[in-house]
Amino acid sequence: MTVRTRFAPSPTGFLHIGGARTALYCWLEAQRRGGQFVLRIEDTDRERSTDVAVQAILDAMQWLGLSYDEGPFYQTTRLARYQQVAADLLAAGKAYYAYETREEIGDMRAAAMAAGEKPRYNGYYRDRNEPRRDDPNRVIRFKNPREGSVVFEDKVKGRIEWANSELDDLVIFRSDGWPTYNFAVVVDDIDMGITEVIRGDDHVNNTPRQINMYQALGARVPEFAHLPMILDKEGKKLSKRTSAVSVMEYREAGFLPHAILNYLVRLGWSHGDQELFTAQEMIALFAITDVNKAPSRFDVEKLAWINQHYLKTDDPQTLVAEFEWHLARAGVDLSHGPAPVDVLVALRERVHTLKEMAERAMIWYAPIAQWDDKAVAKHLRNANSVAILQMAKMRLEAATEWSPALVHEVVEQSAAELGLGLGKIAQPLRVAMTGTQVSPSIEDTVYLTGRSEALKRIDAALVLAQA
RNA sequence: GCUCCCUUCGUCUAGUGGCCCAGGACACCGCCCUCUCACGGCGGGAACACGAGUUCGAGUCUCGUAGGGAGCACCA
Numbered sequence A: 001m002t003v004r005t006r007f008a009p010s011p012t013g014f015l016h017i018g019g020a021r022t023a024l025y026c027w028l029e030a031q032r033r034g035g036q037f038v039l040r041i042e043d044t045d046r047e048r049s050t051d052v053a054v055q056a057i058l059d060a061m062q063w064l065g066l067s068y069d070e071g072p073f074y075q076t077t078r079l080a081r082y083q084q085v086a087a088d089l090l091a092a093g094k095a096y097y098a099y100e101t102r103e104e105i106g107d108m109r110a111a112a113m114a115a116g117e118k119p120r121y122n123g124y125y126r127d128r129n130e131p132r133r134d135d136p137n138r139v140i141r142f143k144n145p146r147e148g149s150v151v152f153e154d155k156v157k158g159r160i161e162w163a164n165s166e167l168d169d170l171v172i173f174r175s176d177g178w179p180t181y182n183f184a185v186v187v188d189d190i191d192m193g194i195t196e197v198i199r200g201d202d203h204v205n206n207t208p209r210q211i212n213m214y215q216a217l218g219a220r221v222p223e224f225a226h227l228p229m230i231l232d233k234e235g236k237k238l239s240k241r242t243s244a245v246s247v248m249e250y251r252e253a254g255f256l257p258h259a260i261l262n263y264l265v266r267l268g269w270s271h272g273d274q275e276l277f278t279a280q281e282m283i284a285l286f287a288i289t290d291v292n293k294a295p296s297r298f299d300v301e302k303l304a305w306i307n308q309h310y311l312k313t314d315d316p317q318t319l320v321a322e323f324e325w326h327l328a329r330a331g332v333d334l335s336h337g338p339a340p341v342d343v344l345v346a347l348r349e350r351v352h353t354l355k356e357m358a359e360r361a362m363i364w365y366a367p368i369a370q371w372d373d374k375a376v377a378k379h380l381r382n383a384n385s386v387a388i389l390q391m392a393k394m395r396l397e398a399a400t401e402w403s404p405a406l407v408h409e410v411v412e413q414s415a416a417e418l419g420l421g422l423g424k425i426a427q428p429l430r431v432a433m434t435g436t437q438v439s440p441s442i443e444d445t446v447y448l449t450g451r452s453e454a455l456k457r458i459d460a461a462l463v464l465a466q467a
Numbered sequence B: 001g002c003u004c005c006c007u008u009c010g011u012c013u014a015g016u017g018g019c020c021c022a023g024g025a026c027a028c029c030g031c032c033c034u035c036u037c038a039c040g041g042c043g044g045g046a047a048c049a050c051g052a053g054u055u056c057g058a059g060u061c062u063c064g065u066a067g068g069g070a071g072c073a074c075c076a
Helices: A017-032 A049-066 A075-089 A100-113 A181-191 A201-216 A245-250 A257-266 A279-285 A298-313 A316-329 A339-349 A354-365 A374-379 A385-398 A404-418 A420-434 A442-449 A452-464
Strands: A004-007 A034-040 A069-075 A096-100 A139-142 A149-154 A158-162 A172-173 A196-200 A223-227
Touching: A004 A017, A004 A196, A004 A316, A017 A034, A017 A049, A017 A223, A017 A257, A017 A279, A034 A049, A034 A096, A049 A245, A069 A075, A075 A139, A075 A172, A075 A181, A075 A257, A139 A201, A149 A201, A149 A223, A158 A201, A172 A181, A181 A201, A196 A201, A201 A223, A245 A257, A257 A279, A257 A298, A316 A339, A316 A354, A339 A354, A339 A442, A354 A442, A374 A385, A374 A404, A374 A420, A374 A452, A385 A420, A385 A442, A385 A452, A404 A420, A404 A442, A420 A442, A420 A452, A442 A452
Parallel strands: A004 A034, A034 A069, A196 A223
Antiparallel strands: A096 A139, A139 A172, A149 A158
């Protein structure tokens, strides 16, 4: 039987980091075993689901490169099917109508709590054979077995056993005529031939009752794998208040999709000491059964390290498009200034994110915004400053070509002629080009500034030096 | 309250009874390289939650304690 996994987000917000990892694992598991990965949008909560959220999830998955073989399927288009399955269950005596008001149910729960049990429905209508009648409180409940227990072998958590006496008769159809989550997932996973249910471990508790429904429906029970949560730096549940949670926020922060995937695959899973994985390696090596049971914390610092690793080792050409996206966001007009690919190569070893790169790149795409006082005082206002700048200017003007090598030559010759070290020449020039003491190598810095702009900046620096 | 789950350096993890006085990576610190900043190289500190067992021997098995988490909806 071919393996089929699915990712089933509910469109009530953006694709967050935990969801992305779940999707990644589903995707990897399906690929490694030559199966299919399906995407299903669980939008039966019509109050909270939005089209914007659906689109945001689709966009994020595409940006990450998590392609699906089937879908997206939408639960809202499958209402008739759910109704039919519920009718079958009713006819078979495996489900029943119930008419309690919400208040009555609230009371039952309170009573159960008071009795030291977990809050639940008491099964009042279970064996009453109450006929269907119009009532605003009419729901359909599933007859959960009362004896025995449910046992399943979770692929990450191991064996889990659950006494049926702990479970109540859950609502499968709400009074508003829509199926509930627990029922819809089961019907969908059966209909879509899902063989491996990989999802967050907040669903472990739902699994026993879902298994009971599979059995009532005479369907084959799939394998389950429940992934531990991803926590924030403090060990708390990831939340918008304390950290970035949406995948697209990480894009905006300058991370590469592959870096995010690489980071995520290592969060809760490992292959010996290996830290870096190409997509091919992940597919070949990942196995859901090797995933850790314990929750893990999200560490942006490590993500940043991975990101920089790919920034400096990937073919620059494959990175330019994403870099240009950041430059555009920073308001850069690409019809002027240096080629983004050259800027990228000059900065890739000096930054951790593309956002930072775009910020640093501004020295070549915009006039010097501000002169750093310390830099000016130290390198533009000393005995040699004027002579150095003038000599560099003269040589740069006289040059017949424009390249990093040419700039390097100019700096070297100036140093030799003035009897100074390379650093003595480079620093004043660097301050002249950038207004600061920090930038890529002096040849790249001057080269990327462009000849006429470089000469203009030297003139401006000369004014400061002589002031 | 009840049910279920989890627990190795600050963080991600290796480790499936002896190869572990616990290995790798990020972060941190130091040195080297160097035109600045980085990159890189070398080195350093840093953990088996606790307590009982089982065993010749336990990070690895069992039980208990403590701490943490999830769920207990006509939300997914």
